[in-house]
Amino acid sequence: MSKAxxxxxxxxxxxxxxxxxxxxxxxxxxxxxxxxSEAEDAAAEVFAxxxxxxxxxxxxxRAWLLGVAYRVVGNYxxxxxRRIRLxxxxxxxxxxxxxxxxxxxxxxxxxxxxxxxxxxxxxxxxLWDDLxxxxxxxxxxxxxxAVDQRLHRARSRLKASFEALTEESVQVQTKxxxx
Amino acid sequence: xxxxxxRADPASHVEVDRSSLRAKVDDKVGVAAPLIxxxxxxxxxxxxxxVSFVLVTALFVPVYFRQERQNxxxxxIGGIRGPGIEQVVELTIGGVKSMAVxxxxxxxxxxxxxxxxxxxxxxxxxxxxxQLDRYVEGVVAGGGYVxxxxxxxxxxxxxxxxxxxxxxxxxxxxxxxxxxxxxxxGSLWMSNDQSQLVRIRSDGELVSTEPGSxxxxxxxxxxxxxxATDRIESVAEDGSRGEIVIQTDGTVTPVGSGIRQVIEAGGxxxxxxxxxxNGTAVTRFDPATGELEPLTLGPGxxxxxxxxxxxxxxxxxxxxxxxxxxxxxxxxRYPLPGKPGQMVVADSSLWDVLFHPQALIRLDPDDGLLExxxxxxxTGADSGHRLLCTAxxxxxxxxxxxxxxxxxxxxxxxxxxxxxxxxxxxxxTVCANGFxxxxxxxxxxxxxxxxxxxxxxxxxPFVLVSNGDGxxxxxxxxxxxDDIEGVVLVDPMPVGFGSAFADxxxxxxxxxxxxxxxxxxxxxxxxxxxxxxPLVVIGQTPEAVFFSPMFRESVGDDKAKKVSDLWxxxxxxxxxxxxxxxxxxxxxxxxxxxxxxxxxxxxxQVLELVR
Numbered sequence: 001m002s003k004a005x006x007x008x009x010x011x012x013x014x015x016x017x018x019x020x021x022x023x024x025x026x027x028x029x030x031x032x033x034x035x036x037s038e039a040e041d042a043a044a045e046v047f048a049x050x051x052x053x054x055x056x057x058x059x060x061x062r063a064w065l066l067g068v069a070y071r072v073v074g075n076y077x078x079x080x081x082r083r084i085r086l087x088x089x090x091x092x093x094x095x096x097x098x099x100x101x102x103x104x105x106x107x108x109x110x111x112x113x114x115x116x117x118x119x120x121x122x123x124x125x126x127l128w129d130d131l132x133x134x135x136x137x138x139x140x141x142x143x144x145x146a147v148d149q150r151l152h153r154a155r156s157r158l159k160a161s162f163e164a165l166t167e168e169s170v171q172v173q174t175k176x177x178x179x
Numbered sequence: 180x181x182x183x184x185x186r187a188d189p190a191s192h193v194e195v196d197r198s199s200l201r202a203k204v205d206d207k208v209g210v211a212a213p214l215i216x217x218x219x220x221x222x223x224x225x226x227x228x229x230v231s232f233v234l235v236t237a238l239f240v241p242v243y244f245r246q247e248r249q250n251x252x253x254x255x256i257g258g259i260r261g262p263g264i265e266q267v268v269e270l271t272i273g274g275v276k277s278m279a280v281x282x283x284x285x286x287x288x289x290x291x292x293x294x295x296x297x298x299x300x301x302x303x304x305x306x307x308x309x310q311l312d313r314y315v316e317g318v319v320a321g322g323g324y325v326x327x328x329x330x331x332x333x334x335x336x337x338x339x340x341x342x343x344x345x346x347x348x349x350x351x352x353x354x355x356x357x358x359x360x361x362x363x364x365g366s367l368w369m370s371n372d373q374s375q376l377v378r379i380r381s382d383g384e385l386v387s388t389e390p391g392s393x394x395x396x397x398x399x400x401x402x403x404x405x406x407a408t409d410r411i412e413s414v415a416e417d418g419s420r421g422e423i424v425i426q427t428d429g430t431v432t433p434v435g436s437g438i439r440q441v442i443e444a445g446g447x448x449x450x451x452x453x454x455x456x457n458g459t460a461v462t463r464f465d466p467a468t469g470e471l472e473p474l475t476l477g478p479g480x481x482x483x484x485x486x487x488x489x490x491x492x493x494x495x496x497x498x499x500x501x502x503x504x505x506x507x508x509x510x511x512r513y514p515l516p517g518k519p520g521q522m523v524v525a526d527s528s529l530w531d532v533l534f535h536p537q538a539l540i541r542l543d544p545d546d547g548l549l550e551x552x553x554x555x556x557x558t559g560a561d562s563g564h565r566l567l568c569t570a571x572x573x574x575x576x577x578x579x580x581x582x583x584x585x586x587x588x589x590x591x592x593x594x595x596x597x598x599x600x601x602x603x604x605x606x607x608t609v610c611a612n613g614f615x616x617x618x619x620x621x622x623x624x625x626x627x628x629x630x631x632x633x634x635x636x637x638x639x640p641f642v643l644v645s646n647g648d649g650x651x652x653x654x655x656x657x658x659x660x661d662d663i664e665g666v667v668l669v670d671p672m673p674v675g676f677g678s679a680f681a682d683x684x685x686x687x688x689x690x691x692x693x694x695x696x697x698x699x700x701x702x703x704x705x706x707x708x709x710x711x712x713p714l715v716v717i718g719q720t721p722e723a724v725f726f727s728p729m730f731r732e733s734v735g736d737d738k739a740k741k742v743s744d745l746w747x748x749x750x751x752x753x754x755x756x757x758x759x760x761x762x763x764x765x766x767x768x769x770x771x772x773x774x775x776x777x778x779x780x781x782x783x784q785v786l787e788l789v790r
Contacts, residue, residue, distance in 0.1 A: 128185070
């Protein structure tokens with residue numbers, strides 16, 4: 001059995017530390033976008049990329065890892081779409097939000113689904129992944145001012161969509177009650 | 180509202196199974212640290228730089244583009260908006276020569292006149308057009324200004340102040356422009372036709388001139404070709420050169436023609452073959468290892484850009500947007516509904532110019548843009564031939580015809596992509612036929628289609644759909660076949676229309692329709708009709724085009740009526756080719772553009788036939 005060189009030991013320890021610090025965030029990032037069936041595989045791919053590029057990872061480790069996750073998830077989307085392109089398209093259609101769904105969190109998710117993919121990603125990064133504007137800028141490869149502007153727009157669009165869906169839901173309930 | 184959104188987080192309280200995840204990671208990476216990790220050549224600083232969306236323009240648009248025919252009426256193109264194409268900005272005065280992005284503004288230089296347009300990327304609205312007093316060839320934004328490159332007076336750079344809406348400074352270039360301009364390290368950089376790299380500060384001072392042909396930007400450097408050594412070398416922000424050198428002669432470019440464009444995407448540097456349209460490859464340069472790896476994508480490489488961590492490439496002739504995964508090299512092809520050109524990234528989206536139809540489109544490839552998949556059949560001996568077949572996903576129907584699409588010759592097969600996607604969604608397998616980069620007669624188009632179908636094992640029955648002069652190939656293909664279940668002819672071009680049109684209007688519209696695209700009259704006369712095969716002829720009302728104010732003003736009422744009659748006679752002739760035919764008028768449509776304006780009409784008619 002060959003013995004690992006000191007360099008390899010050092011490398012391994014650094015990778016272990018990186019994994020320990022960020023595996024939860026990376027997994028949750030993938031879970032939010034892919035669901036439980038693919039999240040673990042995707043997270044493993046993110047760390048596989050990190051392994052190959054360990055010595056090139058900047059101090060902002062989390063943002064870098066989520067930047068990689070952003071691209072890995074994109075690959076999953078493409079792969080998934082190749083398998084079930086038609087059903088994926090149907091899922092992305094705004095009409096998929098059932099009008100009778102009334103609980104607010106689900107309405108919010110419905111409103112989210114009506115937004116552009118880029119707006120959805122910004123909101124998830126900001127409000128679910130809890131990234132700073134600087135980290136978001138690094139993940140998406142845009143400057144911080146652009147993050148501010150686009151986040152503001154995305155929030156406005158989410159609010160407008162949520163209000164529209166809420167109103168629609170109320171109308172459906174009213175009709176149902178009067179029938 | 181925001182609190183509600185945070186509460187809706189599906190992962191906020193989920194704990195990962197750490198040991199399971201770690202086992203998967205270990206399985207993927209093995210046990211040994213990769214050699215690359217300890218390489219003394221690593222340059223981690225480069226990857227600290229966030230992925231920048233490099234706006235290297237395909238500046239000096241080949242003469243080919245300029246010679247393409249101009250449209251003599253405005254093309255309505257609302258129909259191309261759909262899944263994957265979020266926004267369509269119609270360009271009313273000619274196409275696009277060059278674009279630059281500054282924040283949320285896309286600056287667009289028109290190709291037919293010295294006009295600079297300011298387009299808001301958030302809304303797609305053209306906020307204002309500025310008339311310039313000379314023709315300019317390239318544009319870049321930086322230092323609070325828009326910089327324009329002109330051939331006038333032996334080569335000039337113009338500084339345009341967006342606040343004042345005017346050029347406020349002119350700088351001589353010591354030679355004609357020789358590259359796209361790039362804003363880098365607080366200066367404008369470009370090279371002239373003397374292969375001199377010129378650096379100009381925002382106040383107009385010419386800082387330096389030294390040998391080098393500018394190729395692009397990436398990894399925190401500019402990249403120039405040293406004419407003495409033919410190598411690509413880095414230029415740092417302080418102007419120092421050669422920290423990194425990429426050997427290019429013979430090893431990088433399969434065509435051995437040097438490098439046309441260099442950009443960064445996904446942490447790598449990408450070098451595109453020179454020699455449009457014969458270059459076929461992009462080459463990946465790994466800054467960590469110094470390795471070069473060519474990736475052949477096909478002819479007609481037009482430009483590339485980094486977006487969302489991937490490399491995006493335009494294949495001009497194939498009408499293809501190509502996504503390349505930087506790590507794996509996996510290629511995904513997306514046909515576009517027109518002839519594509521320069522890309523930019525603005526407002527977090529990818530934008531691309533279409534030359535035909537003249538438009539700027541905002542793309543979201545992850546939102547259902549048609550994927551070419553693996554089924555692009557190239558018929559061995561037939562240079563330039565393509566058959567793009569796409570099959571439906573879930574919901575595929577059985578025992579129904581395959582749809583064969585024959586395009587207008589100079590628009591070609593990608594132009595069906597919107598219709599192709601819609602038909603796929605209805606459970607149909609669809610193949611678009613075409614030639615790219617070469618001329619093909621109707622007979623060649625028909626025979627190549629037949630060979631490609633045989634080679635790929637695709638059998639009838641078929642429904643044939645053609646546009647414009649594609650009708651000739653469609654008629655030839657249908658001869659002596661018993662597996663045609665329906666035919667849809669969209670704006671079918673009358674036999675001899677091109678030459679008749681040119682004879683009638685010799686001065687106004689150039690030489691007209693090239694003769695090899697037409698069907699010789701004797702062959703046309705010998706062709707069989709479609710017997711009782713269901714036939715739909717979809718045509719614009721000729722008056723809508725030839726009696727339009729713009730056309731009549733150009734040619735006069737008499738000639739307008741003659742052309743209109745000629746076209747109407749053609750429609751009547753084609754409708755008589757089957758005893759089971761009907762005509763559908765595409766109100767508001769126009770010659771050549773029904774599938775851009777009203778794709779739903781074509782889809783509806785095809786579906787009626789297959790049902």
